[in-house]
Amino acid sequence: MKKTTDIEFNDIEKLKKLGFSGFKTVLELIADPNILPNQMGVYLVLNSNIKKPEFLTKGLGGFFKGKDPNISLAELKNNWVDKSKTIYIGKAGGLNGNATLRSRLKQYLRFGQGFNVGHYGGRLIWQLKNHSELKFCWLTLTDIEPRELEKKLLAEFIRQNGKRPFANLTG
Secondary structure, three states: OOHHHOOOOHHHHHHHHHHEEEEEEEEEEEEHHHOOOOOOOOEEEEEEOOOOOEEOOOOOOOOHOOOOOOOOHHHHHOOOOOOOOOOEEEEEEEOOOOOOHHHHHHEEEEEEOOOOOOOOOOOOHHHHHOHHHOOOEEEEOOOOHHHHHHOOOOOOOOOHHOOOOOOOOOO
């Protein structure tokens, strides 16, 4: 990826030109998680339907360590970023870690199936009625620390939209 200021979060063709791949729905990834790369990287969760979302009072996320993953409808509405397809920016692994996009996203998907697994971040996507239609895309990395690129992507998203992506509760 050249510079994070080159990113247009709503343009799938431009994301592909920057090296993002995948663009698979939640259902496709649950059916075949082995299409996920066994490398570190960053990923985006995209919502093709940028109209006002329908929220679920009780989402599908697991109660990791007994914590309720759901937030109020008012908080969900407040977190929503109008006209944005990108609703979450995440990372997997690091130069000194062994997590991969496959292992991390499998955790994320299992959390969304109600299992009590350690992917509490991004949990708000499971309170969207159309969660199964959301798409994941990823950028594999070999010599760039995923956390550093994730921070830059979040900063650029905030610069463009005035707030974090919908499901990023912290930066």
